Amino acid sequence: MAQQEKISKKYGMSPGSLVYTGDKAPHEPVSITLIDYNADEMVEKTGVSLDDCEPYISRDSVTWIDISGIHNPDIISRLGSMFHLHPLLLEDVLNTAGRPKIDDYDEYLFIVLKMIDYRTDSLLIEHEHVCLVIREGLVISLQEHEGDVFGPVRERIRKGKGRIRKSASDYLAYALMDMIVDHYFWVLEELGESVEAFQDAVLVNPEPTILEAVHNLKRQVIHIRKSVWPVREISAALLRSESGLIRQETQLYLRDVYDHTIQVVETVETFREVLASVLDIYLSSVNNRMSEVMKVLTVIATIFIPLTFLAGVYGMNFEFMPELEWRYAYPAVWSVFIIVGFGMVAWFKHKKWF
Numbered sequence: 001m002a003q004q005e006k007i008s009k010k011y012g013m014s015p016g017s018l019v020y021t022g023d024k025a026p027h028e029p030v031s032i033t034l035i036d037y038n039a040d041e042m043v044e045k046t047g048v049s050l051d052d053c054e055p056y057i058s059r060d061s062v063t064w065i066d067i068s069g070i071h072n073p074d075i076i077s078r079l080g081s082m083f084h085l086h087p088l089l090l091e092d093v094l095n096t097a098g099r100p101k102i103d104d105y106d107e108y109l110f111i112v113l114k115m116i117d118y119r120t121d122s123l124l125i126e127h128e129h130v131c132l133v134i135r136e137g138l139v140i141s142l143q144e145h146e147g148d149v150f151g152p153v154r155e156r157i158r159k160g161k162g163r164i165r166k167s168a169s170d171y172l173a174y175a176l177m178d179m180i181v182d183h184y185f186w187v188l189e190e191l192g193e194s195v196e197a198f199q200d201a202v203l204v205n206p207e208p209t210i211l212e213a214v215h216n217l218k219r220q221v222i223h224i225r226k227s228v229w230p231v232r233e234i235s236a237a238l239l240r241s242e243s244g245l246i247r248q249e250t251q252l253y254l255r256d257v258y259d260h261t262i263q264v265v266e267t268v269e270t271f272r273e274v275l276a277s278v279l280d281i282y283l284s285s286v287n288n289r290m291s292e293v294m295k296v297l298t299v300i301a302t303i304f305i306p307l308t309f310l311a312g313v314y315g316m317n318f319e320f321m322p323e324l325e326w327r328y329a330y331p332a333v334w335s336v337f338i339i340v341g342f343g344m345v346a347w348f349k350h351k352k353w354f
Contacts (some may be wrong), residue, residue, distance in 0.1 A: 015088060018073040022096040022129065022144055030069035031146055031318055036061050039166045044158070050078055062140050062169050064157075070094060070129070076142075083140070085110075085133065092141055096129040096212040100230035102237050108135040109245055111173070111234060114227035115149065115180050118187045123189070125220040127227055130180065134173045141176060141314060149183040151178060170250045177235075178257050185262045188271070191221070195271055198278050208283040212281065218275045225268045230237055230259045299353065304342050307337050 033047045034053050038061040045052065056063045067315050069078060070093055080090045092098050103110040115128040130148075133140040141150070153175045156164050165174060194217060201210050235258035239251055246254070314323070315335060323329040 015091070018077055018090055018094055020071050020073060020094045020096075022071055022094075024069065024071040024144065028069065028071060030067065030072050030075055033066040033068075034159055035064040035066070035154065036165070037064075037165055038062065039160075041156060044154075050075070050082055054082065057138060059137075061137065062167075062172055064172060065138070065140045066142070066323070067142045067151070068148075070096075070131075070142050079140070083133070083135070083138075089133070092335050093234050096144060098129070100227065100234060102234045104243055106243075108133055109173075110134075111177070111240075113177065113180055113231065113234070115143070116184065116187050116224060116227055118190045125191075125223055127187075129222065132173055132176060134169060136245060137169050139169050139172045139176070149179045153179055163351060167250070168247060170246050171253070174250055174253050174257065175293055178253070178260075181231065181257055181260050181264065184224075185260075187224070188264065191217075191224075191271060192267075195274055195278070199274070200282070202278055202282040206282045206289070211279075211282055214278055218272070218279075221268060221271050221275060223341065225265075225272070228261070228264050228268055232258065232265055235261050245341060284334055295353070298347055299345075302348075303341050306340050310336060310340075 032048050032050065034048050034056065036043045036056045036059065040128050053065050073094060076090050076093055079085065092112060098112055100114055111132040113130045115130045117126045119126065131142040156162050161194055164171060198210065198217065199234050235254060236247055237256050239258060249345045307328065
């Protein structure tokens with residue numbers, strides 16, 4: 001509801017209006033990191049401004065500008081002016097509730113992704129809005145918060161491992177997408193352990209707290225599905241793209257991202273089915289426990305029905321009841337009670353009713 005209220009601030013505004021819909025305060029700092037490299041050399045600078053990045057744009061190299069913090073519309077507007085980015089693109093950068101997608105603006109590609117993380121202590125999935133702008137010789141990544149999963153990519157650039165230093169900007173964009181998709185597998189692995197734990201718990205001790213936790217986990221899986229499912233469309237669009245920014249040799253690697261995305265989607269669907277079965281198992285366990293309780297109560301009530309009848313008959317205050325003056329009437333009645341009670345118990349066991 002809070003997110004919807006923030007988005008509602010944009011209602012009535014013209015297309016391209018720069019309104020941040022996330023949670024960070026406007027005064028929080030924005031961190032900008034620059035990495036410029038080619039096959040022979042690499043330059044890395046942290047804590048720079050957009051003006052410091054401008055001299056590296058026209059060099060014969062690949063420039064990666066990583067912006068952590070998209071909550072300042074002034075910086076995003078300055079970024080758009082510097083690189084001549086479309087106003088609708090800038091609006092999508094600030095709209096943290098936007099759906100993952102890809103837009104082709106001829107001279108550059110714009111990709112929106114969701115980077116997710118799983119908190120095992122609270123069983124909550126955290127979603128982070130991540131945008132990529134891909135131009136010839138330039139990749140701009142924009143993230144909501146500091147800290148990401150791009151560390152291995154930076155390390156490969158620093159040490160010149162693999163083919164990243166010898167490739168163009170499209171390969172760098174692939175590497176960033178690949179790290180986000182690979183991190184999905186880690187999240188799903190942690191999520192799978194929680195799902196298995198709930199499967200065991202509902203069989204051993206189906207408590208109401210477990211039901212609440214399972215419902216919460218199911219909501220998290222649905223949120224993951226909303227974040228992951230469009231990535232498959234993005235990967236497929238990049239494979240079919242006729243843009244000159246995506247080279248044929250890079251498409252081979254993007255096909256691998258597409259295959260990984262399919263695996264992630266299938267795993268998420270499996271978790272949805274498993275959690276649905278966990279809820280069914282919980283309800284069945286509760287119903288079975290209730291049935292056992294009702295069966296015991298029914299047996300007890302059935303045993304006491306004839307005893308209540310006998311007690312009611314001999315509780316009547318008639319003057320000429322023959323057994324009332326009999327010397328052995330009291331022990332005889334108790335004998336009948338005991339015989340009837342144990343006889344019915346024996347009959348129930350013979351029928352295997354309990």
